[in-house]
Amino acid sequence: MRLDVEGVSVEVAGTRLVDEVTLDVPAGAFVGLVGPNGSGKSTLLRCVYRARRPDAGVVRVESEDVHRLPPRAAARLLAALPQESTADFDFTVTEVVAMGRLPHRGRTAARDARICEQALERAGVAHLAARGFLSLSGGEKQRVLIARALTQEPRVLVLDEPTNHLDIAHQLDVLRRVRTSGPTVLAALHDLNLAAAHCDRLHVLHGGRVVASGPPDEVLSPGLLAGVFNVRAHRVRHPDTGATQFLFDPLTP
Numbered sequence: 001m002r003l004d005v006e007g008v009s010v011e012v013a014g015t016r017l018v019d020e021v022t023l024d025v026p027a028g029a030f031v032g033l034v035g036p037n038g039s040g041k042s043t044l045l046r047c048v049y050r051a052r053r054p055d056a057g058v059v060r061v062e063s064e065d066v067h068r069l070p071p072r073a074a075a076r077l078l079a080a081l082p083q084e085s086t087a088d089f090d091f092t093v094t095e096v097v098a099m100g101r102l103p104h105r106g107r108t109a110a111r112d113a114r115i116c117e118q119a120l121e122r123a124g125v126a127h128l129a130a131r132g133f134l135s136l137s138g139g140e141k142q143r144v145l146i147a148r149a150l151t152q153e154p155r156v157l158v159l160d161e162p163t164n165h166l167d168i169a170h171q172l173d174v175l176r177r178v179r180t181s182g183p184t185v186l187a188a189l190h191d192l193n194l195a196a197a198h199c200d201r202l203h204v205l206h207g208g209r210v211v212a213s214g215p216p217d218e219v220l221s222p223g224l225l226a227g228v229f230n231v232r233a234h235r236v237r238h239p240d241t242g243a244t245q246f247l248f249d250p251l252t253p
């Protein structure tokens with residue numbers, strides 16, 4: 001299902017944190033939201049996954065205004081991995097992941113169990129199923145929370161820095177697994193090389209506004225990277241995949 005953000009603004013104490021943002025995520029696409037610290041990425045994503053109501057604008061999944069849906073109906077459409085999950089669950093990994101089935105109550109327990117098992121596999125944490133959530137490392141917790149989001153069987157998955165806490169092998173692994181897991185994805189990513197390699201399209205936020213949108217190759221020009229991220233970027237090609245990658249230097253040495 002496609003996701004549309006239409007003219008969304010968020011204002012706090014007279015300051016526009018998100019300023020009339022319009023962007024789209026085509027059905028089934030993996031779209032990245034990039035921008036420097038404080039550019040409004042998390043604030044915008046919170047509006048998408050209903051953690052906050054925008055002061056203006058609409059968020060739609062297909063034709064549904066997500067802020068007008070009852071919570072359970074919204075949770076069947078949208079799942080999220082927030083940036084700082086304050087998940088102090090004193091539960092096992094299996095119990096935490098099973099919480100993702102709550103919006104689907106009424107289905108069979110056997111089917112729920114099968115979906116949880118598949119999500120644990122897809123997030124690469126099946127071996128942790130019996131562990132206590134609180135005993136996990138930061139990266140393991142992150143992958144369990146991705147499994148919980150997948151058990152919701154969302155049509156749209158919103159990820160705020162999904163590679164936080166993950167080592168490089170798990171960063172690549174999680175992005176690959178999420179990409180092939182089915183839902184439409186909007187993900188805030190700080191690592192521009194990961195964004196360039198994994199995203200179908202990018203939206204660049206700067207000062208709460210979308211300043212560029214399109215395929216990574218077109219969007220991440222050295223000029224934009226200098227103006228928005230304050231870095232000098234040298235573009236190189238991945239020798240195997242041909243994907244655009246960057247070497248970065250400070251703009252002012």
Ligand SMILES: Nc1ncnc2c1ncn2[C@@H]1O[C@H](COP(=O)(O)OP(=O)(O)OP(=O)(O)O)[C@@H](O)[C@H]1O
Pocket residue numbers: 012017035036037038039040041042043044
């Ligand atoms: N409740 C709030 N009150 C005041 N300012 C806020 C509030 N929430 C966010 N901000 C400010 O809004 C700006 C955007 O914050 P946001 O977290 O959306 O940025 P971000 O692009 O996700 O940043 P980062 O890359 O550092 O995670 C920041 O300057 C932040 O300090």
